[in-house]
Amino acid sequence: MKKKNKNLSSVLQKEAEILNELDFDALIRCYYVFNDLDNYYYVMEFGGGGDFNTLLKKCVNTLPEPIVKLFLAEMILGLEYLHSKKIYHKDIKPQNILISNNVH
Numbered sequence: 001m002k003k004k005n006k007n008l009s010s011v012l013q014k015e016a017e018i019l020n021e022l023d024f025d026a027l028i029r030c031y032y033v034f035n036d037l038d039n040y041y042y043v044m045e046f047g048g049g050g051d052f053n054t055l056l057k058k059c060v061n062t063l064p065e066p067i068v069k070l071f072l073a074e075m076i077l078g079l080e081y082l083h084s085k086k087i088y089h090k091d092i093k094p095q096n097i098l099i100s101n102n103v104h
Helices: 006-022 053-059 065-082
Strands: 031-035 040-044
Touching: 006 040, 031 065
Parallel strands: none
Antiparallel strands: 031 040
16 A cells, blocks of 8 residues: 655645635636545646647647737746746646637
């Protein structure tokens, strides 16, 4: 039977608390984190558009420039908002960028 790392669990709980307190349209809320013996689970606002990595794989070389500019602008706005709150994301990558149902 695997034992979960308590430090990681407390870090993830703190991350969920911070994300739940943020109020910015470009950020998806995280309400809660829990775990079983093997995995951690995030209870988050639904981002029905999937993640940016999947979109990039599906649309290689076919994403219209205005859409790419929109995504980049929203990512920058989200990061600026986080930085204004003294929050710094340490794992920015396409898999961690979620897209809403209305493609934001």
